[in-house]
Amino acid sequence: xxxxxxxxxxxxxxEAYLYIDDWFGFKVIRKVRVPKSFRVSxxxxxxxxxxxxxxxxxxxxxxxxxxxxxxxxxxxxxxxTIIMEFIEGELLRDLLPSLSKVERKSICRKIGEYIGLLxxxxxxxxxxxxxNMILLDGKVYxxxxxxxxxxxxxxxxxxxxxxxxxxxxxxxxxxxxxCFRSVVDxxxxxxxxxxxxxxxxxxxxxxxxxxxxxxxxx
Amino acid sequence: xxxxxxxCTAHTFGxxxxxxxxxxxxxxxxxxxxxxxxxxxxxAARHHSAVAPEILGRAFEEAGVEARDIDGIAISLGPxxxxxxxxxxxxxxxxxxxxxxxxxPVNHCVAHIEIGRLTCKIDDPLxxxxxxxxxxxxxxxxxxxxxxxxxxxxxxGNCLDVxxxxxxxxxxxxxxxxxxxKAGSNFIKLPYVVKGQDVSFSGLLTAAxxxxxxxxxxxxxxxxxxxxxFSMICEVAERxxxxxxxRKVLLTGGVAANKRLQEMLRQVAAEHDAIFKVVPREYAxxxxxxxxxxxxxxxxxxxxxxxxxxxxxxRWRLDRVDVPWMEA
Numbered sequence: 001x002x003x004x005x006x007x008x009x010x011x012x013x014x015e016a017y018l019y020i021d022d023w024f025g026f027k028v029i030r031k032v033r034v035p036k037s038f039r040v041s042x043x044x045x046x047x048x049x050x051x052x053x054x055x056x057x058x059x060x061x062x063x064x065x066x067x068x069x070x071x072x073x074x075x076x077x078x079x080x081t082i083i084m085e086f087i088e089g090e091l092l093r094d095l096l097p098s099l100s101k102v103e104r105k106s107i108c109r110k111i112g113e114y115i116g117l118l119x120x121x122x123x124x125x126x127x128x129x130x131x132n133m134i135l136l137d138g139k140v141y142x143x144x145x146x147x148x149x150x151x152x153x154x155x156x157x158x159x160x161x162x163x164x165x166x167x168x169x170x171x172x173x174x175x176x177x178x179c180f181r182s183v184v185d186x187x188x189x190x191x192x193x194x195x196x197x198x199x200x201x202x203x204x205x206x207x208x209x210x211x212x213x214x215x216x217x218x
Numbered sequence: 219x220x221x222x223x224x225x226c227t228a229h230t231f232g233x234x235x236x237x238x239x240x241x242x243x244x245x246x247x248x249x250x251x252x253x254x255x256x257x258x259x260x261x262a263a264r265h266h267s268a269v270a271p272e273i274l275g276r277a278f279e280e281a282g283v284e285a286r287d288i289d290g291i292a293i294s295l296g297p298x299x300x301x302x303x304x305x306x307x308x309x310x311x312x313x314x315x316x317x318x319x320x321x322x323p324v325n326h327c328v329a330h331i332e333i334g335r336l337t338c339k340i341d342d343p344l345x346x347x348x349x350x351x352x353x354x355x356x357x358x359x360x361x362x363x364x365x366x367x368x369x370x371x372x373x374x375g376n377c378l379d380v381x382x383x384x385x386x387x388x389x390x391x392x393x394x395x396x397x398x399x400k401a402g403s404n405f406i407k408l409p410y411v412v413k414g415q416d417v418s419f420s421g422l423l424t425a426a427x428x429x430x431x432x433x434x435x436x437x438x439x440x441x442x443x444x445x446x447x448f449s450m451i452c453e454v455a456e457r458x459x460x461x462x463x464x465r466k467v468l469l470t471g472g473v474a475a476n477k478r479l480q481e482m483l484r485q486v487a488a489e490h491d492a493i494f495k496v497v498p499r500e501y502a503x504x505x506x507x508x509x510x511x512x513x514x515x516x517x518x519x520x521x522x523x524x525x526x527x528x529x530x531x532x533r534w535r536l537d538r539v540d541v542p543w544m545e546a
Binding site: 012013014015036037038039040042043046047126127128129131147159163166167170171173207 | 359360364365366370371405407410412413414415416445446448449452453456457459460461481482483485486489490537
């Protein structure tokens with residue numbers, strides 16, 4: 001964006017624009033959180049700045065825990081921009097339906113393991129959807145940590161897993177059950193508090209709007 | 219084909235008559251306004267049973283239609299307040315048996331979407347449905363309106379109404395909050411809660427009420443409450459637009475009448491080159507016409523219900539309903 005060079009816009013997301021750039025020989029993504037004119041500027045700046053810093057921290061920390069994430073090269077807070085490694089893979093959202101049952105199972109299990117790793121290290125992602133996972137060379141990369149947080153609360157972890165379930169249900173409804181089961185398998189295999197969190201997930205589900213089972217139980 | 223629709227999920231008892239060509243012949247509604255406090259389901263149901271005969275009579279009279287000329291009775295079986303639903307269902311069942319016309323089960327949320335699609339002439343939108351009882355971001359995908367975001371606790375309209383009531387504003391409070399917000403200038407920090415695709419308003423409401431007790435200026439609080447709550451809605455709506463790649467956005471439900479929310483969502487839509495439409499005021503709030511119109515769609519696809527199976531469905535989720543008419 002400096003020096004008047006026109007960068008190629010890779011994606012205009014809901015929250016940020018992604019540009020492809022060169023960073024001392026590395027092919028990188030510039031993730032720019034653009035101002036949102038619909039909301040008041042105080043709130044807008046507050047959200048964009050917080051999420052930029054937050055995301056950078058979480059990307060680095062998650063990588064340190066063994067969860068594949070893009071390498072963060074630089075953060076420009078004035079421009080609410082993160083410069084990070086470009087993972088040239090495919091979004092899991094687009095790929096998931098075309099995978100074989102066996103592949104799907106193993107990938108979902110791996111996702112579950114990564115979520116378990118994050119949680120056991122006190123990190124929740126905050127937006128676990130298949131649009132926020134990239135598949136490259138058989139490896140699943142987690143991206144978009146802007147809504148994440150550092151926390152050890154079971155509630156937060158439960159919300160995190162519940163989001164994954166919700167995302168599967170709305171986007172891959174026919175595969176949701178099977179996929180989530182594999183996620184849970186992976187999750188339980190690496191995280192010793194998995195059982196408590198899964199009970200929480202059920203509790204959170206029951207809290208939702210118009211859950212018919214809730215009435216029957218009480 | 220003419221269908222009589224009866225709405226009775228919460229505060230409103232309404233009757234509408236719609237034709238299968240999309241003509242709304244009549245839309246008569248009567249809203250229960252509690253003397254104090256919020257809506258007590260039983261009191262609302264009592265109101266419905268009291269006004270039902272008159273509203274029904276007026277609907278037929280104003281439409282110039284004889285009861286025997288209608289082809290079916292559509293009833294909002296849910297989601298909603300049990301006592302209110304049962305009152306409306308009783309009226310509908312009686313009519314169905316007396317006139318020997320099919321009973322058509324209509325989901326209230328689907329009806330809000332369908333009346334929006336009809337009146338705004340919009341085919342496949344990303345729907346932002348905000349009212350006193352519901353807050354849902356939905357879009358049609360393979361057979362059903364899928365939920366791409368919703369409130370995890372109270373509805374947007376509920377949040378605004380309760381705040382207004384506690385601030386001593388008249389019922390319904392939403393429009394008063396909107397009016398006062400225009401005179402607000404200082405942005406007061408309030409909790410902004412977006413969890414993935416979902417939103418939560420209960421913490422925001424509590425925080426706003428606490429600030430009210432602390433003596434902050436009411437105008438500033440109304441302004442800040444609206445800005446934060448609407449920004450949350452806009453954020454999840456924007457994600458849903460990006461995710462579903464829908465090219466149209468429809469704002470429906472009671473809170474759709476709020477000008478500031480309209481303005482904000484219009485900007486969100488514009489940023490994604492999407493067309494933005496708002497349901498007309500008359501059809502934004504709960505009404506009988508939307509049930510009637512959705513009833514015509516259901517009947518065309520043979521969605522009817524024997525009277526003996528016509529249980530009310532207080533927790534009938536939007537994403538559980540088949541909408542075969544959406545198939546291209």
